[in-house]
Amino acid sequence: MSEVINEGLIAAAKAAAKAAAGSAPLLVAERITRRFGGLVANQDVCVSLERGKVHVLLGPNGAGKSTCINMLSGDLPPSEGRIHFMGRDITALSAAQRSQVGIGRSYQRTNIFPQFSVLENVRLAAQSRRQQAWRIFSRAMQQQWALDKARACIDEAGLGSKVDWIAGVLSHGEQRQLEIAMVLATDAQVLLLDEPLAGMGSDESARMVEVLKRLKPTRAILLVEHDMDAVFAVADTITVMVNGQVLESGPPEQIKASVAVQQAYLGQEDSFHV
Amino acid sequence: MDFASILIQTLNSLQYGLLLFLVASGLTLVFGIMGIINLAHGSFYMIGAYLAFVLTSVTGSLFTAILLGIPLTFAIGALLEWALFSHLYKRDHLEQVLLTYGLILIFEELRSLLVGDEVHGVDIPALFSASIPLSDVLSYPVYRLVISAVCIVLALGLYFLIQRTRLGMMIRAGNHDRSMVEALGININMIYRVVFALGFALAALAGMLAAPISSVFPNMGSHVLIISFVIVVIGGIGSVWGALIAALVIGFADTFGKVLLPDFSGMVVYLVMAAVLLWRPEGILKKG
């Protein structure tokens, strides 16, 4: 199993992460390409994520944003190209291993444990940082460090009042917040957030934007989002994708002014009015 | 082993493998297209064999028995799909396992009540009862060659059906994406019913063809069922061609295993499977 072989690599990446905490980009994707049979879903995509910055991925439906995020998170192996985290090549690592080095993600469709309580959802995420599988006789509910951390992350994601609720009965927006709390509990340095605002009401969206702003200074964030108000409220860099390729990438002002982007979005339902 | 023996054992392997293919092809179609795990598939083989016995003793001819048996088993298959299996598509695998396990018990007991527990032979049709001398002492029964030929014809027929007909196109589409098929306005329930009935008829036909050489006996389906599972696992779920290759591999492994490694012959087939799992966990020909 490749999962077993790469143990050393994970340790090395973690060490590097501690050493290099500072200016250099945390996560860099170099010309990653993904093919499904004859179909090219992503071609030569380059993305770079820095701590303290929010990088937004824009594009019409089917542009390949989710494929791109899946390659960064390890859910899909790229057909070509390399991915580096803090200078280490992590292309061969699985999703679980990337989570271990400090890359966390949320999903476009809500992806939680609906039968569990909010606390248990996040506690499980926290527990993943200290996996002591051999301690099969200790009680999970007596691991104070994990409970404390889970509570802290729930607060950070703005769900403090719902700790003991069953996750499945939360509102849609609250479930998205729960996902954020779970990612936080894994100590992720890089957050890959796939449409965290999708399907939210305006109140909920505003709350989530606040959360994102709070998280921004200490982490590198990749955001896939359609809500333009939110995008321009938090974005430092915007990359626009069309047909699996990067059309343009730069600061928000540059994207707003870009003729190519305007053209690409012409006739699109969600063409942006700024 | 001398060269002649190897040649003859090869013939044996092919015949056994092709017969297994007939059973497994129906199983893999039902797995692949309908997503149903069907433990009762071995019973379908058993039902075919007993039908051959009963119909042959009534009509006096295996030909007539098979000609009557094919539409009959097709009809039974469609009926079963309507009455039971159509309720299973949205259930989880565990419930499918449970229901089809219950069906095995029912089929075996019905067989016991209706036909009894004795072992019966079925006569080879006179036309094919001859043997071809292959060496000075050994002859090869013509009927075994006929079985192989029928299986090859059916494999070609399946190929034609799946690649060249509208039904086959629908089957292939259903295999990949059932919501797409529904979007095209095709009646997916009808496809399921036809595919299931086809799978039933194929397994039963294998039982009917095999009846004269295997004789018919209680629990004859369970060994065939598990070997068919192995074939589907090796070939890849839903892949008819994978099933063909896997069935031939199993035919060879089993036949030569018996002679060369008699103490391990039962295990050879499963060791092959373990090796394939290491190499390709989803079978040698995985469907899209």
Place this chain on the structure above:
Amino acid sequence: MNSTASTTLKLLGLLLLACVPLSGESFYVELAAKTLVLAIFAMSLDLLVGFTGLVSFGHAAYFGVAAYAVALLSPKYEAASLWYVLPASVGLSALAALLVGFFVLRTKGIYFIMVTLAFAQLAFFVFHDTPLGGGSDGIYLNVKPTAEIAGWLPFDLDNPSHLYYFILAALVGVYAFLARILQSPFGRVLVGIKSNEHRMQSMGYLTFRYKLAAFALAGGLGGVAGFLYAVVFGFVTPELLSWHQSGNVLLMVILGGMGSLPGAIAGAFVFTGMQELFASWTKHWQLVMGGVIVAAVLFLPGGLAAVPDRIKRSLQGGGSNE
């Protein structure tokens, strides 16, 4: 339902089981002992099916490996030491499960069901075909293991009552062990895998290892049951590893309601009860059994497990007569 009441109920059940040998009817004591063994077996499978979401259709293999291990490790006409053969046979079945798990856990869904079945069949043929196992006739365990430690005999497995209480103690032990494990961080991960394995992976869990550990653990506990079975009946055959055995134990788990340890125990009792009852009606009892199974799947989605809830609900619905 508060926890005091549930503990009381459990203790009552235990008391009831403890009274069985007092009846003095040796046949029924043995039947009850067999059912307790099956209950242990069902609980071990429930760890996989009910708590980790792995539908294994080959669990009889580990039951059989341990049973054969007792028969093969015991000298032909002398008693083996319990303190040696019990851990050895349980260890061997766990090892077998670890090995098989390495292969089968590479697959999912229908594949997993079929591949576990096929590996159990492989184990069946190991004992059926090779010189190791004595063919389809099986092997006799002529003398039951002895519990003697340095000349002191705490209990005697040749005594049916001692044997029964030994099995009952094993049942309580396995129950407590599993209940404790399920509350540990390890157990929580298993339940998480059942609920949403993909999410567990994206949170950094190498789920393969957890599943493998669970598979080996379940194999070992199934081995405890297999060990006890061989000791009770003094005879092992390849049939112990057959797929009917795997199917039956799966049935017990489902009957009792997956993901509930008391449920697995109840499932074993219901299954044995049905078997004895139907067999007393007709020699074609399997027809009745098959019919019950098919009807249960068609008309009781969620299995027998949902029945008490339904009754409760209907009772609450008609609350005015109270």
Place this chain on the structure above:
Amino acid sequence: MGHTLNGAFKLGIGMALVAATLGTSQAADDKIKVGFMLPYTGTYASLGNAITNGFKQFVAEQGGKLGGREIEYYTVDDESDPAKATENANKLVKRDKVDLLVGTVHSGVALAMAKVARENKTLLIVPNAGADEITGPLCAPNVFRSSFSAWQPSYAMGQLMAQKGLKKVVTLTWKYSFGQQSVDGFKEAFEKSGGKVVKDMTLPFPNVEFQPFLTEIAALKPDAVFVFFAGAGAAKFVKDYAAAGLNRSVPLYGPGFLTDGNLDAMGEAGKGLQTTLHYADGLDNKKDPAFRLGYAKTYKMQPDVYAVQGYDAAQLYNAGLKAAGGDAGKQAEVIKGMESARIDSPRGAFTLSKAHNPVQDIYLREVQGGQNKVISIAAKGLADPARGCKM
């Protein structure tokens, strides 16, 4: 805690179900309790029925009594499943507390029964299963057999084939102890008389794909083939053997189970096959025609060797009970009576060896006109060597 409640609730249902089956009452009176543990379903069902019929026929001939006592029957279907054998035997021995246990066909199941009988000191008559151990290492004062040992017909066949001047023989059987004991018995006699077994082949029971083995036989070109098969597999083997053309150049021999009960299923392929067994069609004794007539009248079918074995089991017990004055409780006297009995069997009269196995004639038979016609006596008064029996 909802699931705990459910669990406890279900536990209650389970207990109630078990309790319900416990309730089946047992009548206690002064009848003699005979327990049949035989296969009534599955492959061997017809054998189980024939044995039961044979037993009951003798009882009927005695006016419904054995040793002057009324008989009450208890029946358990053993399904020929060794895994359930101990439990099934316990049902009769411990639950029903029978005086005599009769069973069974399958050797593995019979061995389990012998174990239970020894442990509980219950009288056991084995009416078919031929495992050598039952009257060998596992012999016991309270264990009897009314049929044969695997060794007997095969040893007789070994002698016979050596006498025919056959030198090079291949053996083939299912890989279980009965098959292997048959081959061992054959080999012992055949090789003692100068023959040579060039290859022993086995296939797992109940596998019936013989084609690879037939090919191997053709490659070895032996003088003859000795096989042990029974039931369904036997019929198929004989047909496959003929279809491969081997019957024209390499003669086939084996114990009589090859053809018994299989004549219809084998059809033409069986014609002329020679086998050895302790029973045959067209025997020249007084008992056989009367037995056959009575059996055919009562059961509307022809008896077979299994019916004879069941019939003789009843005769054997009758002799024991008579010696004990009808008191089944005096087991030592019952056993003494059985040991010294001379059974007037349809197969020809026989006595019991020290290990409680019949000392009997083994016939050579040939398939003629749909019957296993007796040709000659292959071995006169053949006694099983009872190796390992310390009685």
